[in-house]
Amino acid sequence: MTDQPNTPAPLKLPTLSTARIETLADGVFAIVMTLLVFDMRVPTQEQVDAVGLGQALLALTPNIISYVISFIILGVYWVGHHNQFFYIRRSDRTLLWINILYMMFVALVPFSTGLLSRYGSDRLSLIVYNLNLIAVGAVLYLHWAYATRDGHLLGHALDAKVDRLVRRRILLAPSLYFLAILVSFVSIAAADLLDVLIPILYVLPANFDSIFRGRQDR
């Protein structure tokens, strides 16, 4: 992380664009978002003969719940990644590796979500799930912090207020996921509820955007 000297060097490799990071990330997100559909199989004739089509479809309910939750959470992190690249317009080897780390944790989300939606009453699955999302959030923060450090990878000037808002917004999620782990030692049901509410915070337009709108109205 110390390979960006302030004075240009004649032999230094020129700065890379971000196009391929974004293509790779979009590919990984596309696969990981649809991963849980691979498990959703049409009931076999034997299953249907045994319990009827209605029951056989009902048995897929946990799959569908995991799929929807996982899709939404991945949506939140895809949007977050996408928005950062509005500002980030250059890349270097460190940024490539932060992205690879980000995708490594992102690709585990369907597993963690499936675990939680099946074993939500078990504290261990809650801890695994929340640790996964803390890792995703922490790497997303690292991504922003590295890219904006002395602005060397930015394509637009970054307002200090926007920077603070972005940082606060990124850090909110891992803080809440950490809180959910703590809460789980008091009440697992309350921790589950908190875990359901966190992504909704990020989907609703109210939170982040309203700050700008509020400011504007004055």
Next chain:
Amino acid sequence: MTDQPNTPAPLKLPTLSTARIETLADGVFAIVMTLLVFDMRVPTQEQVDAVGLGQALLALTPNIISYVISFIILGVYWVGHHNQFFYIRRSDRTLLWINILYMMFVALVPFSTGLLSRYGSDRLSLIVYNLNLIAVGAVLYLHWAYATRDGHLLGHALDAKVDRLVRRRILLAPSLYFLAILVSFVSIAAADLLDVLIPILYVLPANFDSIFRGRQDR
């Protein structure tokens, strides 16, 4: 959906391009289109020894039918999505989320199609299939309605006639899929037939394009 004020605000995040929505959507479509090929396995030696290669291949017929139907339906919705982005040239957080919702329903199409092609004589599978496609069509309509609302995300001027034609064309499919559900309470065979005919309407060049050609000939 109310986060686009008419007056520009100094702190507001600048408008995003649509490049990554399109890359993500193309990735999801590529995976979902080929999803049913993952189930098409080369017959094992045991199967071939038991019934012969010919019979073992014939047993894959429902897989092949599901594959072809699902590919065509996904083709219809990929083309529809693709065409909208001819006009849509900017994005915002709401549009990102409408797209994520769209992909969430699109990724279920191979499942619904597989269900219908295997249990086409069961009303329940008909209802699941048609509800899935109604959801896809409704979100596609929402996508267009949101993007064209006061033109804030468009890159080209949109003729009011084109807008009307696009809306009518998008709404036609979910209306017909809703009709298929109603018909299924009278005759399941008729509903199945209707479900087969609907995508053909969208593949044939006659329907949408002929309006323009007809107009032009005068």
Next chain:
Amino acid sequence: MTDQPNTPAPLKLPTLSTARIETLADGVFAIVMTLLVFDMRVPTQEQVDAVGLGQALLALTPNIISYVISFIILGVYWVGHHNQFFYIRRSDRTLLWINILYMMFVALVPFSTGLLSRYGSDRLSLIVYNLNLIAVGAVLYLHWAYATRDGHLLGHALDAKVDRLVRRRILLAPSLYFLAILVSFVSIAAADLLDVLIPILYVLPANFDSIFRGRQDR
């Protein structure tokens, strides 16, 4: 295929770019090329205990052969598709659908290849394999024929000689695959050999490029 009038119409949808066709096709090719790796599983402890690691790995030989052949054939058709888009710079709804049809047949190649490499001594698997590749080649020809028809989708002037060479080159493969079917009624081994040689023709630089080089030397 008759929706391209020669005179521009005011209401006609503007010509679309080919960017998303190419992204979708690259996505489909990426998935389909790697599809056979999904089947290549690390031997389980039980398998290794029973026959030893060496034997367990040797048992994967047919998988590896299918994988390599399928990868090369898909490479040939990706290169062919890629090269056409050097000339094709605009798209319309018919071209989108020809592409969807192309991908539908392309995605079946791992299945057909797996079938042939496992049941190469059975005429039926030879016929399925060759019909699949005839379909791929025929749609690739259709793609070129449609796009170059009165040049409405081209971005570069197309020399009549290049056009003839491209057409001959595209048609060569399905002709040889058709020949392989005929040959299989005389000798299955000879048909298998022919099927192995055909892709090599397209990988070697000699064939297509030498025409240009030869011409140039004069």
Next chain:
Amino acid sequence: MTDQPNTPAPLKLPTLSTARIETLADGVFAIVMTLLVFDMRVPTQEQVDAVGLGQALLALTPNIISYVISFIILGVYWVGHHNQFFYIRRSDRTLLWINILYMMFVALVPFSTGLLSRYGSDRLSLIVYNLNLIAVGAVLYLHWAYATRDGHLLGHALDAKVDRLVRRRILLAPSLYFLAILVSFVSIAAADLLDVLIPILYVLPANFDSIFRGRQDR
């Protein structure tokens, strides 16, 4: 590899861009990086009933180790490929085929990694793993050697020193992997250790970048 004459020919196909090679490669890398997640299944109720959730999750440890190692190694080769395309700005048929070969070996990495992390004490799995990575490295070298040969595919002038450094860096990995095979005949544990250390060399910023930084400081 001899189809690039120095004098332009009127009939020669024009030089192709590298956009689609990069999209295809990013797609393949995205799939192959996430491939091992497909095997990481949420423990079933039966497994949890039998051994408890904690034990059932612990049983996934080899999967997680393979996943992390494979992701990092693929990251190294994605970065290497990505960096080459900073210089390479044109493509031809030979380059397309070198890329297809590269991806064919890259897609086997999750298999080889899974093999090594499960049977690391078996020399055979060490040999398979190291041969796979030697092949990947050799093709990456071929890619660079071909593209820089008389500069016909480069978009930037290439400093002879940078060229030497890039070549040395690419060749280092296959040399070390070859060394690991030799070492395995003395001590399998030492060869395993070497195999773990090699990718770390490429992730750490010290190695390649420090040459430039060092030079600059003087």
